[in-house]
Amino acid sequence: MSRLLLTTNQNQNELAASTKHEGIRVGEIIAYRAWRGIAPGWLRRREDRLYSMLMSDYAWHPDEPASGDVQVHGIYSFRYVIKSIADYGYDLALRGPIIFGKIKIWGEVVEHEAGYRSEFAKIVSLDYGYPELLEKFRKIYKVN
Numbered sequence: 770m771s772r773l774l775l776t777t778n779q780n781q782n783e784l785a786a787s788t789k790h791e792g793i794r795v796g797e798i799i800a801y802r803a804w805r806g807i808a809p810g811w812l813r814r815r816e817d818r819l820y821s822m823l824m825s826d827y828a829w830h831p832d833e834p835a836s837g838d839v840q841v842h843g844i845y846s847f848r849y850v851i852k853s854i855a856d857y858g859y860d861l862a863l864r865g866p867i868i869f870g871k872i873k874i875w876g877e878v879v880e881h882e883a884g885y886r887s888e889f890a891k892i893v894s895l896d897y898g899y900p901e902l903l904e905k906f907r908k909i910y911k912v913n
Contacts, residue, residue, distance in 0.1 A: 797873040799893065800846030800885055803857050804829065806866035806902040817909055819868060819892075822857070831910045834889045839877045843886035846872055852897050868898035868906060 804819035818828040824842070829835050837843040851857050851869055876888025892910050895903055907913060 797875045802846045803869045806868045834891045836889050844890040847884035866899040870895040
């Protein structure tokens with residue numbers, strides 16, 4: 770992870786920790802993100818799970834929401850559709866196939882310029898990526 774990304778995330782975390790909660794409540798929000806279609810080489814535990822792009826040991830499980838403490842990290846997502854690594858916007862040395870899709874997010878949500886950091890998320894659809902993996906993961910996660 771680049772030093773700039775670490776600094777940016779640290780600044781966002783510090784800001785989130787110091788921000789007063791205004792008590793605003795909304796329903797679920799639809800957002801977009803990408804996953805690794807295959808676990809990193811050193812983590813070849815489960816080939817039937819999608820993995821986070823940045824937290825490479827974090828697997829998304831089909832029958833439970835992804836979760837994270839927004840004061841620390843949370844579940845990151847984008848406000849607008851992403852279809853490619855260029856849209857994703859991170860300078861990562863990515864290996865393996867990538868799947869792009871839609872999630873619903875809820876719980877405590879911190880809004881950022883390009884998207885959100887949420888307490889909970891669940892995959893709604895898997896839309897772009899390697900066709901053979903799209904079909905495989907659509908069945909596993911029971912989405913279109």
